[in-house]
Amino acid sequence: MPLQYALVHEWLTPKATGGSELVVQEILKHIDADLYALIDFESTNPDSYLFQRAIGTTFLQHLPFARNGVQKYLPLLPLAIEQLDLRAYDAIISSSHTVAKGVLTSPEQMHICYCHTPMRFAWELTFDYLRSNRIGQGLPGVLTRYLLHQMRQWDALSANRVDYFVANSQNTARRIWRCYRRPATVIYPPVDIERFPFVSEKQDFYLTVSRLVSYKQVSLIVRAFNQLKKPLVVIGTGPELAQIRNLAQSNVQVLGAQPNEVVEQYMAAAKAFVYAACEDFGIALVEAQACGTPIIAYGAGGALETVRSIWQHPDTGTGIFFSTQTEAALMEAIEKFEVYQKAFQPEWIRTHATQFAADVFSEKFLAFLHNSWQDRLTKNQSCSD
Incomplete structure (x- = not known):
């Protein structure tokens, strides 16, 4: 019986067109997965490859100005991603650069995170973020620093919910190790050459x-x-x-x-x-x-x-x-x-x-999925013995 897959991404909007979105698009070409995100404004976008696709979202979808990005609701992002109910799936793939890897899973499920980066604003770009924003100054700055401290704690904790990390570069793999103390396999993202x-x-x-x-x-x-x-x-x-x-x-x-x-x-x-x-x-x-x-x-x-x-x-x-x-x-x-x-x-x-090229990414990622599932079966068998 084929595995039931869920693919979780942070947000899907017409303005989100970077490398992480290309990874999602390429994975969906090869894997029959149900798609989830914090917010989705692509399934109603006639110009999107996701037009009229069923996409699971969170309560952030209904908050004011969510269409222009949910970063303004930063304190709510961890809570929101944890509300996605993914119990029906055998395997979860998260495409994560902020909170997608923080979805809740059970011991029976496999969770693979394709990590584009640990949260930049909470780790190495913290001081740039504080200097370049008004909320980084004065009393608001104290509160912002505390919020970023809390985000770092949640980010490191939620890394434990991932069974296997994939990084988009050796550079990112080193940062995953520094932030989470977890190894990552490098598979470069797809480029439409x-x-x-x-x-x-x-x-x-x-x-x-x-x-x-x-x-x-x-x-x-x-x-x-x-x-x-x-x-x-x-x-x-x-x-x-x-x-x-x-x-x-x-x-x-x-x-x-x-x-x-x-x-x-x-x-x-x-x-x-x-x-x-x-x-x-x-x-x-x-x-x-x-x-x-x-x-x-x-x-x-x-x-x-x-x-x-x-x-x-x-x-x-x-x-x-x-x-x-x-x-x-x-x-x-x-x-x-x-x-x-x-x-x-x-x-x-x-x-x-x-x-x-995209075909190089697909070949390596699909092989990684297969090998990870086999590795998980072997470990489960060892535990039962």
Whole structure:
């Protein structure tokens, strides 16, 4: 008899279109699973692949302004995820970057968590979060610090509800160990390589595509290009959009949000893709490489796993790293890139990106599911003996 699967994700809204949502979409192509989330506004979205699908939700679905995101209800998220009744399923897969892994399960069920990251705002980005928000200052700041303390405690405790962790990168696996003291198997997330056109002849501009939030460091990129006077195109939207538009000089175009086809055209044509964030994986870096576009990236986090340094791999390098998140370090990397630009081979860059293709993810994830279930059966048999 086939296993009954439940797949749990944090939230499903038209604005949630990142790498974690791509993982959910790819899993659903191969596994007949019932889908659950804190909130769902995709099953009523005619443009979504989830349109008219039955999706289980929580009481947060009915709270004011939930459509625009449930982060404003942060203290309620652990309580809400624990209200999902999943007793009818043999196996639960959680796609988690905040609280999805905290669902309640029984000893008879298997729980696999595909962890995109432990809660960033509660762990390594705590002080950035406090500095960049008004609720991090004064008396509200004291209460916010206490709330984050409580969230860390719940997050670490809820990790015990997971039988097997999967991480989206070695970087995330290390953070899972640091936060939860749990090992994790690395399976890189799926990237739709075929969506991005390969172009060998590049135009004379640099590109960054990103959500415009503080930790993405887009303002740092803009300041560096202001000084270099080299052409830069910025695509993306977020809380820092107005600030970045005010910061940009005439050599920097800030286009805001753009349709997929426009993003793809710019990625394919750019002479290099610039990225200054420390990412858990960094799907945009792989998407740019799928176009044959070399990378200039901050040398930390997932970038070290998806980009091959031209210094270490002179014949097969796909990018250049800079060592600190400073304008000077980025400017130096850009100048070096222009010297060594002809050393990059667009065809090889595209080939390198294919190791992160969706079919590679599916093969490895399905094998992991099978092996985990067999491992669980073996352990249960040992206990009964």
